Amino acid sequence: MKKIIMYSSPSCPHCHSAKDFLKKEGIPFIDKNVQNPEIQKEYQTLGVQGVPTFLIDGEVIVGFNPTQLLSKLDFILPKCPSCGKKMIVPKGKGKIRVSCPSCKTKFEMQC
Numbered sequence: 194m195k196k197i198i199m200y201s202s203p204s205c206p207h208c209h210s211a212k213d214f215l216k217k218e219g220i221p222f223i224d225k226n227v228q229n230p231e232i233q234k235e236y237q238t239l240g241v242q243g244v245p246t247f248l249i250d251g252e253v254i255v256g257f258n259p260t261q262l263l264s265k266l267d268f269i270l271p272k273c274p275s276c277g278k279k280m281i282v283p284k285g286k287g288k289i290r291v292s293c294p295s296c297k298t299k300f301e302m303q304c
Contacts, residue, residue: 252265
């Protein structure tokens, strides 16, 4: 699974929207506050300005665009047909068998 790092600021409304989106979708990420001097040095090495900024397996994305973020991931987030919980499933594997970690329902899906 790709590692997602989000550089953000507590006063940025777009950062709050991005965090809410990632949490709602169940997408794991690491949040780094650019107001922290150590994180600010790390952020400056990216050569960008503006938050939120995402680092996804070495690729830098500036700004919050949900469609763009989802397109960069190597997984999809389908809902279990039985309980409705979202699951992380690898993208591009064709037809696979899935077992819901919450309710243990087994089903096949195209991914």
